Amino acid sequence: MDQLCTLCFRNFGVRREAELVAGGPVSSPCPNCKMIGGGFLDRGVCEQLLRRFFVEGSIPPEAGGHAPVYEFNPHHLHGEVLFATELDSDLELLSRFLSVGLFHYGPPLWRFGHTDHYSALKGNMEDGTATQGEARKAIWEEVIARCSIKTLEPGMSIFRVRRGQQLPPAIPAEFDTPPPGLASEGRYDTAERPVFYGAEDVETCLHESRVTLSDYIALATFTPTRPLRLLDLADNIDDSSARTPFEQVDVFMTRLAYAGKQDYDLCRELAAEIEERGFDGFLFISYFAQAHRQKLRNIALHGRPVQSGKLQLLSVNRIRLAETNYKYSFGPHNDTSLPIEPTAIEELSARMAAGTISSQEVSAEFERLLNRRSEGPR
Incomplete structure (x- = not known):
């Protein structure tokens, strides 16, 4: 196949996102779904759709930046991420069409705002790992000076x-x-x-x-x-x-x-x-x-x-409010992945600030947190 169309997808959100990036309607049967009238999707557009829905749509609301839960590349295979819904068939279609696999992405902690300044100031107040005294004042002085x-x-x-x-x-x-x-x-x-x-x-x-x-x-x-x-x-x-x-x-x-x-x-x-x-x-x-x-x-x-x-x-x-508008996009809803507790991220940040864990170990631990699964839809 060298093309898909918007009618190939079962999930409402995927189809709506596909309609936003698709070309004009195809007049001949789609080589995949055999239907006529759907919007044209070539490989470049399908890659854009995969990124819009599954990557950008997975960014958690507390991230405050570009910190997606999922990413994709040719080095991963389809099946690493499962949703236990009709999304699985849509994801499989896109993955096989593009020869890529979606996987759990452990973004660096700075994408969640856990910088050196944040880690040193926040730390873990309970066990005293947060910087205190004159050293703490010096951190604020550096922040303010910039x-x-x-x-x-x-x-x-x-x-x-x-x-x-x-x-x-x-x-x-x-x-x-x-x-x-x-x-x-x-x-x-x-x-x-x-x-x-x-x-x-x-x-x-x-x-x-x-x-x-x-x-x-x-x-x-x-x-x-x-x-x-x-x-x-x-x-x-x-x-x-x-x-x-x-x-x-x-x-x-x-x-x-x-x-x-x-x-x-x-x-x-x-x-x-x-x-x-x-x-x-x-x-x-x-x-x-x-x-x-x-x-x-x-x-x-x-x-x-x-x-x-x-x-x-x-x-x-x-x-007097005269008009209200919402501009929105769709993303995946996954009940098979357990949410990451914010305290777990904060603990990783504190350990990193204290020098008790390396950046490679942080990435491995973050990936473990992302891969925590339930038995199915909760």
Whole structure:
């Protein structure tokens, strides 16, 4: 066979992804499925389909980067990865057509954000492998030194959203950092070290506030009353001295931006280190930037900048959601592979930082974790 068509596939997601990359409909019977009218798929397009669905579609949501569970190449055979569903026949068709095999891929730990800085700072707090004392301060000093500095000048706009069952009064205090007793702890803030979260654009505010159609949404527009000195954790990080991705601060910052609550301790520690160095705040990547065409950025200001006079309220508007859209792609659902516990990855990272395991041993252990199987669909 020198071609397939979109009608060759049984799985709905595979067929839909195939339709996105296929050529025009074939007028003669497909040499594989013998049907007419499906979209034309040559070898190059089928390789693209295999990568889109099985490789890119396997990236776990906590990865925060390109860390697929599966890869394929000519050195592996079909049958190493099984799904116990109709996906198996689709995968076999693509594998035999392209003479490749899908296999469990153990991506390097840096793709999950486990860089040298992260491993040294996080370590394993329970057994003391995390760097402490002056050495820990030195790590934060190196991280901060690689970041650039940005100044927010008077006249620049800072947006902040509040949502709820009714609109708040259009007064400055209603849009400041919550007062003591009402403040909650988030990614970078604690009750003792409150943080004002804003953004450079309205859409970032809406994403971060997780607004819904049933919400009243109020948007406050502020401007600085004086130049505000911010550390930029999102752009222009100087990684020229990094020899490998494990040494890149940019990768470390992406990890902190996209990680879950298990890394809030490091985020808050970083915010404290920035504040102690006299910065008014910092810029950081929005969690939603990983699924957006633009690099969404948040503005974090220490304390209560409205109350302290650093920000002036310009206006308050109501926001009405006029349209919502989701752009998505399909990937494989595999009930025969047991999920990897995040703690297992963290333990590997800590052992690597402590020098008790080599990079080759890490790869072997990671592959073992990926190959943990159930007896069938769970």
